[in-house]
Amino acid sequence: MYSLEELQSQITELFSRVQIPDYPENLYQPISYSMSQGGKRIRPLLAFLACQVFDGKISDVIPASLGLEIFHNFTLLHDDIMDDAPIRRGIPTVYKKWGANTAILSGDTMFVIAYEHITRSNPKILKEILELFNRTAREVCEGQQLDMDFEKQKNVTIGEYIEMIRLKTAVLIAGSLKSGAISASASIEMQVAIYNFGINIGIAFQLMDDLLDSYGDEKIFGKKTGNDIITNKKTFLYLKAYEKADFNVKKKLDAAFLLKDNNLKVKKVTSLFDNLNIKPETEMIIDYYSNRAYQILDSMNLEANKKSIIMELSQKLVRRNY
Amino acid sequence: MYSLEELQSQITELFSRVQIPDYPENLYQPISYSMSQGGKRIRPLLAFLACQVFDGKISDVIPASLGLEIFHNFTLLHDDIMDDAPIRRGIPTVYKKWGANTAILSGDTMFVIAYEHITRSNPKILKEILELFNRTAREVCEGQQLDMDFEKQKNVTIGEYIEMIRLKTAVLIAGSLKSGAISASASIEMQVAIYNFGINIGIAFQLMDDLLDSYGDEKIFGKKTGNDIITNKKTFLYLKAYEKADFNVKKKLDAAFLLKDNNLKVKKVTSLFDNLNIKPETEMIIDYYSNRAYQILDSMNLEANKKSIIMELSQKLVRRNY
Structure with a gap:
């Protein structure tokens, strides 16, 4: 192999x-x-x-x-x-x-x-x-x-949002x-299993991309963070923040997203995200989809060394540094 | 049939x-x-x-x-x-x-x-x-x-220009x-013949389109004529006119194509086209490609009624009213 x-x-x-x-x-x-x-x-x-x-x-x-x-x-x-x-x-x-x-x-x-x-x-x-x-x-x-x-x-x-990233990103991975x-010429059963594995890993992969855009280490991530915030992109982080925020915090989010100074905007929004525990919330949903994928992999009738090389690639996709 | x-x-x-x-x-x-x-x-x-x-x-x-x-x-x-x-x-x-x-x-x-x-x-x-x-x-x-x-x-x-319309229009007809x-499941020989027939008819079809754009009867053609002239499009008519024009007529063509008044522009350009016999020149090249197509059709080993229905459609494509 x-x-x-x-x-x-x-x-x-x-x-x-x-x-x-x-x-x-x-x-x-x-x-x-x-x-x-x-x-x-x-x-x-x-x-x-x-x-x-x-x-x-x-x-x-x-x-x-x-x-x-x-x-x-x-x-x-x-x-x-x-x-x-x-x-x-x-x-x-x-x-x-x-x-x-x-x-x-x-x-x-x-x-x-x-x-x-x-x-x-x-x-x-x-x-x-x-x-x-x-x-x-x-x-x-x-x-x-x-x-x-x-x-x-x-x-x-x-x-x-999850349905959108399933279509935009995960189906191509799967x-x-x-x-x-x-x-x-794998069996239909295996084809279905590896596809479903791919959908879940693909969703986790995109959610990780969302997370890295706000919380990635620029040196490791390789691009400037904060771009999604600057462009008001409705990522998982954005949607979760509005979901969790009460009336007052929503107003603060609205105000922060309207800021014209990009550095200040990223700083303010990130600080509101922090207060709302958006980073651990995102990590939790990434784990949820990763674990769904790993359960599918686990249930597949494959030799251990094969499962482990699939695991190895999956973790490269999903557990990227940040 | x-x-x-x-x-x-x-x-x-x-x-x-x-x-x-x-x-x-x-x-x-x-x-x-x-x-x-x-x-x-x-x-x-x-x-x-x-x-x-x-x-x-x-x-x-x-x-x-x-x-x-x-x-x-x-x-x-x-x-x-x-x-x-x-x-x-x-x-x-x-x-x-x-x-x-x-x-x-x-x-x-x-x-x-x-x-x-x-x-x-x-x-x-x-x-x-x-x-x-x-x-x-x-x-x-x-x-x-x-x-x-x-x-x-x-x-x-x-x-x-002919190579361009071969690619843009004729290959899809063919x-x-x-x-x-x-x-x-026709023979390879027949596939090649009908394809080459289509290339020639397709080129004639596009040249007819060029001709109708300047010389079509608006009532029959169904759209306003002169659009190619207004947009300075390098059609067969345009290219042939410049090919045939001497130094002085080229200057006149240049001047006419620069006119801002569209009605005047179409009138002037068409009149210069007329002086250069562009309409019969275009009809001649349409005939040239149509005849190449009909020769291919003629040489094909097909019953007469089949050839004639292909002819019928070809003539609809190429001999449109103008």
């Missing part, structure tokens, strides 16, 4: 060999730029890992892994337009560097390239992989829509794992 | 049964709006016709037909953002009605829905249909990029016909 590091280096090697055409240059150059930014390649790693755990041949999961990662990068291109985001992974977004039209069309083309890779799947599993990929892609779009809707919607419940299971 | 009218009414019936989900409303309502605008459903008609001509079962081409038409509508959604277009088929574009973000995300979702239909193809032909669809979609994106590039590019040759042939 390959270690996570070995799988990761196979994936790095795989992506270094992906060829993007040259012409039309204005279409493909932004795609090369987007793909060369790397990122953590979490989705291919999950697919590789699941394929290995279910005794498949890694080569069988390569088309889906490439498709899933290129799809993920495509969504970032379009999300950055919708969010008017100037920076991604420390460098200018395609949208900022080349404009909205380029980001739209290069994104569309990446979506086609993702399907081109998916289409190279073993014909025996092609239909199954495609159905999973289509469903996942559709749900990710639905999640992005809900995310945008919630920006304008006054009352968002925590239940609605779909990556299930792609590995399908590629390894 | 069904007549064109019978095939058309089957297609109308088919699209009336397409279900679009309700929730999230802000995602799916623009999709329903876009799909309910109808349009001529040319691409499904081509696919149905080719399937019938090659003795296939119409039911086998339904998934690809739905996919091709929904894909076409998706490209319109995104093109309208890139072209900043307020009106399409006489009503506001999704982009104008709901904004760019909605048009981006609803468009992306339509793209997924197109693939969902394609995925329902008979498993025996799924991979072939998918490969054709992927390639076609990629080329349409490349064509749109070249179209945008040419807006900013000073010198565009007629050869480059791909629709070939989807029908694949669905009917």
Whole structure:
């Protein structure tokens, strides 16, 4: 069995060999730029890992892994337009560097390239992989829509928020794992279990992202904290704070979120979050979803060393430093 | 064999049964709006016709037909953002009605829905249909990029222009016909012939569109003429005019294209086009590509009644009133 590091280096090697055409240059150059930014390649790693755990041949999961990662990068291109985001992974977004039209069309083309890779799947599993990929892609779009809707919607419940991050983030994590299971011809029972495991880990992963945005160590987290607060983003922390606050504290939250001085705003909001115990509340819900995932994993009929490598990756996703 | 009218009414019936989900409303309502605008459903008609001509079962081409038409509508959604277009088929574009973000995300979702239909193809032909669809979609994106590039590019040759419309328009016409042939399990030879027929008819179709934009009868054409002239679009007519003009006439064309008064501009440019014989020049190149298509059709080993129904549809596409 390959270690996570070995799988990761196979994936790095795989992506270094992906060829993007040259012409039309204005279409493909932004795609090369987007793909060369790397990122953590979490989705291919999950697919590789699941394929290995279910005794498949890694080569069988390569088309889906490439498709899933290129799809993920495509969504970032379009999300950055919708969010008017100037920076991604420390460098200018395609949208900022080349404009909205380029980001739209290069994104569309990446979506086609993702399907081109998916289409190279073993014909025996092609239909199954495609159905999973289509469903996942559709749900990710639905999640992005809900995310945008919630920006304008006054009352968002925590239940609605969890459903939104399930669609926007967790289904792609779960779909990556299930792609590995399908590629390894795992039983339907195992496919369902690893998918549900992925949904719960995926939700925990996004909640951890919310937590790190406000409470991460900038040196370890790698980006400036407080961005969600500055943009009034309705994260779990925000929603939980309003849920717990009484009338007076709500007024203080309202006032803090209206502050124009960003440093002061982050300081004030964080201090109100602290008073309301939002950090431990968030850790508690992260643990809740992680534990649901671990229970599913525990109940699966898999050798101990396989469970432990899945655990190892999950904990990398969910127990990040802060 | 069904007549064109019978095939058309089957297609109308088919699209009336397409279900679009309700929730999230802000995602799916623009999709329903876009799909309910109808349009001529040319691409499904081509696919149905080719399937019938090659003795296939119409039911086998339904998934690809739905996919091709929904894909076409998706490209319109995104093109309208890139072209900043307020009106399409006489009503506001999704982009104008709901904004760019909605048009981006609803468009992306339509793209997924197109693939969902394609995925329902008979498993025996799924991979072939998918490969054709992927390639076609990629080329349409490349064509749109070249179209945008040419807006900013000073010198565009007629050869480059024909290559652009081949990618942007003709490959989808050709791909629709070939989807029908694949669905009917036609021979590779027939698939290649009908595809090449479609490329030539598709180029003629787009050139006719260029011609009608300047010389169409508004009552029959159904939209105001002169739009390409007003927007300085580098159509075949524009490029041919500059190709034929001597130094003095070029200066006159430059001056006319700079006019701010749209009515005067259309009048002046059209008069210069007339002096340069641009209308007959365009008719000549339309005939050239139509004839190439008809030669291919003629050489195909098909019964006369089948050739004549293909001719009937082609002439509807290319010999429109003006």
